[in-house]
Amino acid sequence: MTAVLGTGTVDADVHCAPASLAELEPFLDEYWREYLVDGGQSLSPSQGGAYPPLAPTSATPAARAAGLLPATDVDQLRSAVLDAGSLRLAVLNCTTSFHCNRNPYYEAALTRAVNDWLVEKWLSRDERLRASMVVPTLDTEAAVAEIDRLGSHPQIVQVLLPVRTDAPWGNIRHRALLRAAADRGLVVGLHAWGRLGQAPTPSGLTRTYLEDYLANSQMLVQAQITSLITQGAFAELPDLRVTLLECGFSWLPALLWRFDKDWKGVWREVPWLTGKPSEVARRHLRLTTAPAHLPQDPLQVRQALDLFDAGELLLYASDHPHDHGTGGDRLLAALTDAERARILSGNADAWYSFGA
16 A cells, blocks of 8 residues: 555554564473474464465565565564554554464463563554454463453553464354453454465365465455354454454455345344344444455445445554555545545544544
């Protein structure tokens, strides 16, 4: 996105990552430090294949030239994002733990280390930064314990979860995790990607990166939203807020139209759903502007935004350092002044209580 944003903007999705596992070692106990060394563990340079370094979508030309894939320290982020964009606030999302191995004890240790690294190396060094904490996905009790440990930190505003899972987040087995986040006043962020061993389609694993990439912002995210609504997560947790990060948004109107239609015929299967699914989605969901899958024609862009309440439901996100083309610019150009102000800052202030 290259449009001029103006001062006061809130960026809801900025990526950061440790340059290597060595950066996380000070935040691990002796056993896990030895585990890393003896097992020859290392970070994947492509985050488990999610962002191949040479893929055009993995970084903007400017970020690539600066070696930001993504930023590995605060100084890099200041010059490339915070100062360059005159940002008031930015929410850091570190997906380093998304693709770690299937050892639940290691995953719990790694997510704790990532969170402590975020607090010490990032949040303490720039007051404009907020962060999503990461939690283990293989052990719900450990995830709840991590939320209890760190969820009250004033700069932690979100619990980051992968959109690719072995069971959708609406499943009852995840309810304690979602409840812990809601009780702490934290937003739950569902972010693109996750363990690549999880099949992203109903017919199994994909065979190309293009299929895999498309699945995040089409099949996977829609399945997660359908699950959260139909399996009663929002009915049981009325304070639960979910942000869809790097998952697109132009698919939402078609999903909600069909959702409302089919609910009218089979509502008896979901008695806890007492209103239209589209109304539930409006109360409990927000979506980030990147990637913006929109037409080239400005009139058609405006028509696409009018299919849902874009001015209320969208949160601005650069998704730095990733490159999603010019869709974000076309989005901002099609907005009214009032809509632009809400999307660039007002919606995030209300959703994350930044103005409180």
